[in-house]
């Protein structure tokens with residue numbers, strides 16, 4: 161009788177239900193075996209760019225079809241850049257002007273298209289090229305911290321000769337420099353080679369990307385559970401810029417406040433923390449062109465490098481150490497009381513004594529070689545910590 165029951169043919173519904181059970185079990189196995197990383201940070205810090213680098217480095221990169229999808233995004237970014245420059249030129253204080261009448265005609269042409277244009281003619285690109293050569297527009301670009309301009313403005317405007325071509329196909333660098341606001345929570349899965357003794361030589365990673373603008377942050381809580389490490393991304397070059405969402409708030413200060421909240425979040429007390437001090441290329445250019453972080457952060461004037469950082473007088477080096485140490489200080493502040501939910505309905509209140517490590521890397525998210533090097537370190541550190549916590553040691 162039992163044998164007969166086992167061999168009976170399953171109905172379509174039973175078959176479907178069994179398949180679903182197997183899918184769920186497989187998903188659970190994958191979930192349990194993966195190391196889960198969560199990218200956090202304010203809007204435009206570089207989170208999505210890091211996800212793109214993982215696709216380039218560890219997944220199959222971008223197909224021709226996916227590259228086609230970036231054509232409109234890149235051209236939209238180019239328009240966003242020139243529109244912003246032209247519309248702010250005459251509003252600057254002290255005010256700026258076009259170099260000559262021809263540029264002014266080109267400027268009016270761009271303004272007449274509005275900020276969200278999507279169709280661009282040959283005539284359009286001629287106007288943009290003329291404007292990008294205009295000395296007034298260049299000066300406006302130099303002062304672009306005074307208004308909102310995308311970070312990749314110069315990159316795309318310098319590449320207009322390629323971008324305007326009819327048969328233009330975005331290269332990896334174009335994809336990495338492009339910007340599109342993240343709204344949905346996104347996930348990229350990839351595997352990394354580890355010692356053959358563990359996990360058959362590979363370790364699976366799941367990396368989550370979320371929107372960073374103020375309005376998007378309430379969605380973050382959905383992905384906090386089971387996270388092994390938070391990668392907190394900071395745009396260091398933001399020190400002299402204000403937020404899109406709130407024109408009075410300094411962007412780097414917003415990032416510091418957000419980091420304080422995330423570091424102290426009771427939902428993330430068990431997660432490892434790694435801070436990516438990002439946009440080092442832009443930070444270096446800014447400091448070398450004479451900008452001074454001491455204007456927005458007066459405490460910089462009395463800042464002393466610690467003995468391990470040496471005794472450098474290089475402004476860029478000192479600035480990046482100053483920003484890092486500002487974050488270090490937050491992690492060293494004593495927390496008086498921690499509330500932790502250990503099970504539904506059961507809450508523990510205790511004084512935090514556990515020392516938590518936080519790791520720091522200086523990064524340029526658009527530079528694939530740099531991200532590869534940094535991630536090799538990050539992967540080994542996370543795998544090692546994870547294995548050590550589970551009582552295994554000796555990772556390659």
Ligand SMILES: Nc1nc2c(ncn2[C@@H]2O[C@H](COP(=O)(O)OP(=O)(O)O)[C@@H](O)[C@H]2O)c(=O)[nH]1
Nearest residue numbers: 203204205206207208209336337339439524525
């Ligand atoms: N030059 C430079 N641009 C960067 C860097 N990181 C990100 N970007 C650019 O900054 C913009 C916003 O980055 P994105 O990854 O979308 O930020 P998110 O809002 O944190 O996801 C994009 O145009 C990126 O290409 C960097 O290290 N250097």
Ligand SMILES: [Mg+2]
Nearest residue numbers: 207208341342
């Ligand atoms: Mg994003």
